[in-house]
Amino acid sequence: MAVAASALKAQQSRMRVIAENIANAQSTADAPGGQPYRRQVPVFQAREMDGMTGVTLAQVRPDQSEFKKDYDPTHPAADAQGYVLRPNVDTLVEAMDMREAQRAYEANLNVIETARTMESRTLDLIKR
Template sequence: MDLLKSLFVSASGLKAQNGRMRIIAENIANSDSTGRTPDQDPYRRKIPTFQNYFDKEIGGDVVELGKVVEDRSPFELKYEPGHPAADANGYVRQPNVNTLIETVDMREAQRSYEANLNVVEATRRMVQRTIDILRG
């Protein structure tokens, strides 16, 4: 039944966006996590990727969370001479996490999650109407 296929596809989207939101939450939570010593790197932002594959069982493409890659952009320096991670000049390397970008990414993930959820709900209603018609 094609309606069930749409449920599987939407469910894969829900799962992928849930994983994306988890990674974004980790980035936000660690946006102030510096190294403990001058030679230790601070937290490095993670970037979720997605990949699609053909699911033979349902006969369609589905999405899944792909590799999580590290953002290789440079760390910012902040002058904090008393910090344990400060270098000889008093600078501490800060995580390469921009909370504004993470917030926008979270909003986009939320909207995609909601869109997939709407498909699930619409499909459920259609299945229920079909069952009601067959009973009646």
Template structure:
């Protein structure tokens, strides 16, 4: 694998982790978003899934030959929490509202994981760049 390929791999991971951090931020921003209608469903947590890019034989200059890409963004099917708030406009006949299935502790842990992965890939790109510059200096 050339240094250029290693930068492409890390760049694909940066794009994927950047999207993951954006989705986590959306989850955190909507952790109190309830339905507008009585008995309706609130915001549902979203999760990013990745898949590897392996030498697939596609020789497009736009697509990396190895790395990672986002497979999709799916919704978490876990149950909503019911909270008793009879005066709330979204309360059902029994006075309960459904709260989003977003847990701030889980989202924070996921954000830290994504951030560390992002930083590791930035370091990999910086190392590859430094190695390339050192090689150029040696060839002078």
């Protein structure tokens, strides 16, 4: 149950990072020629706990992929050539990542529920 609980916490953190990415998918720079929001990527790490291996969010690092570039000379963040850098966030990818995180979260909840049921049944057998 402790391993599944650590995975729940890690997936919850992952969903927060994904939500931040989606919220900033259209955020441009404040100044002309500046950089927009850069997609964040959660990095997980194995963690030893009570002789078992769980998981934890080790860090959140920026995605170093290229920004999207649009020609819009009227935009306040446009550079001298009229191009605006857009975030490197693909909302479709983020939506798929969110769904995967939700499924992993649900799977770990099922593990905890199954473990509780098994413990309860074991106690019932011992009482008899």
